[in-house]
Amino acid sequence: MNFEVTGTWTLSGGGPECHGHLEKSAERDAKLSIYGKFGDLPEPGFGNSQTIWGTTPKGPISLLNALPTSWTDPPIETQTWTVQRVIRGGHIDRTSAFRHFTFKLPGLLYWFGPSPLNYASQRGASNSPVADYNSELTAELHNGATIRLLGTSSRSRTLVNESTEKFAIYVVSKKTGMSLDEIDFICLSFQRLHSLITNEPMSAFDVTMYSETLGDGGFWFEEQDKIEGARWASTGLHDPFFDTSEIGFASFVNKWHNLHQTALVACSAAAPREDAMYLSSRLIQGANGVEALAATRVVPISQEHHLLVAEVEKALEVGEIARDTRKYLIKQLEYQRQGTLSTKLVGLARSLGQESAAWLLGPKLGVWADVVAKVRNSLTHGSQLSDGLSADTELLWACDLSVTVVLRLALLVECGFTNRQGPPGANGEIFIFRDEKIASHPNSNLYELAARLAEYSPYWKQWNQRLHGHSQIK
Incomplete structure (x- = not known):
């Protein structure tokens, strides 16, 4: 523009x-x-x-x-x-505060549920429920702000006809006001959420801010040159991985926004992006995201661990170990409590449900996690993998894909998505098969990415054996 x-x-x-x-x-x-x-x-x-x-x-x-x-x-x-x-729209600076603001995201209307492309409609049900685009969904965020998802429409006229366009908009308000930094963070948070459920990079647009102290008019950002996600919203099938009818909106949105603050590295690593990045760098970044999300799940430190740390510190002081070395050794104890990358990968995969994880990664999650951890470590430290696997681009691609899919799905599960489309008693499985069909959104881009990962499930055992020096598969 x-x-x-x-x-x-x-x-x-x-x-x-x-x-x-x-x-x-x-x-x-x-x-x-x-x-x-x-x-x-x-x-x-x-x-x-x-x-x-x-x-x-x-x-x-x-x-x-x-x-x-x-x-x-x-x-x-x-x-x-x-x-x-x-x-x-007005003269403002970084200290200006705004009572409320609105913003749009590409294809936001399609998040209203039930989605017209959900599993029920795929079965050809004539009485499939239709989303109420005139409804309003509200959530209270942990920072004291209130966010509302509204469906609305605009009417345009020409000399010969009249048309109405439906769209959705987010409205965020806070009694004490929001700075530009807060507004930016909220927009970024929901950009990343919608990029996960659509598997497309997203950018907020038409951001309009209002302030009672700065006058009656709105203040708005200049329209962006390129709106990421616009192509997804205008072509093909507009099916997110799930819609608002499949979650408790208030709880899910609040948990997501809180997670976006406490596990920012994980949310950033999981979100699709358009900029080019080396495959190896992407895998390392994804693994860092896994570590960050796993850190939010660590069980509270036990009294036994406190005593162990105190004993080690005392022994190191008596032995006159250098202060920096003592700090390093104590930090290693904390890392051991949190577990290795392999154990963290297994933990996140299990959160998707036993059957879902097996479909994606094979029956033995430890075999897959061991491969990914070894490949990540070799990239980080510059070491060579056995049997020429350092030059195996397909292995690197599969590892990156698996970390990406597991991290994205685990973030959604962490916020409360349980796949309500499954049969009774099936909660806990992010993918559920019913009548040999997936009980999810089979038209969604994220499902297609997961299905691509599932094609690699038979290969992890072979790669694991080659990494451990066993080229012949028994």
Whole structure:
């Protein structure tokens, strides 16, 4: 999206006003060119970024995270600033607080359940329930904010016809107000949630903020150049891995947002992304996500463990072991309590249900987990695997795929998804087979990814034996 406007500009903290031109294109960040100067230039660095306010024919504009990139000296003074964020509608800074804000996500309407593409409709049931797009779902977040999922519509008219478009929107409010950082974090949290259930990168758009103290009008972000997830929402089958009819919305959403804060590394590693990354780096990042999620599940430290640590510390002090070495050894005790990567992988896989895990990874989870852990460790430390497996790209691909799928599904289970489409008494299985068909959303991208992983289930035993020096399979 291209955007240009001319106006007068000044630093938010005060100072001279300068005439200038703001332009934004799809290829680069926004650029502000002014005639004159705001004052002494800050030293380069993100910590010294400035907020610039503009008065333009298109209304007041705030430029956040602006840094000077070039300037000319007298007699004709000019400055050029690179701007990361353009907010139209008013003059604000990083300390401004907003009572509520709204945002959209691609295909958000399709999360309303029951999904028209769910398992019931696949069976051809003529009386399949239909989602109520006029309903409202509400959840209280742990930070005191309230989030609502609303279905709504917009009507457009031309000289010859009239059309109505249905869409969904999130509305977030908080009595004490929310800073821009809080708003960013909430948007990021739900971007990642919806990227998991659709298996597509997602980005929030049409983010509109409101503040009673800053006037009656809304303040909105400039529309993004590229909305991630737009293609998924506009082409093909729009089927998320589950819909709102299959979860307790209030509980699930609150748990997710809390998990996004306590296990941020796990949520970040699990979320699909469009940027290119080496397969080896992706596997290491995914394994770090597994470690982060597993850390939230660690049982409380027992009294026996406290006593053991105290005894070890005392023995190390008597032996005059260096302080840094003592800290390292104590940390190793904590790692032993939490378990190895292999045991953490098995723990997350078991949370998906015994039958589901066996379908995905084979009957012996320890065999799969041992392979993944050894491959990850070899990549981290630069060591070679036996039998030439370090050059086996299919093994590396399968390990990365397995970590990705298990981590994504385990995060959803952690928040309370139990696959209500299964038969009575089948809770605890994220995949359930009924009449030789999967009791889930077979049209969803995440299910297709899981089915691709299941094709590797017979191979983990062979890879494990080769890693341990047994090339001949018995």
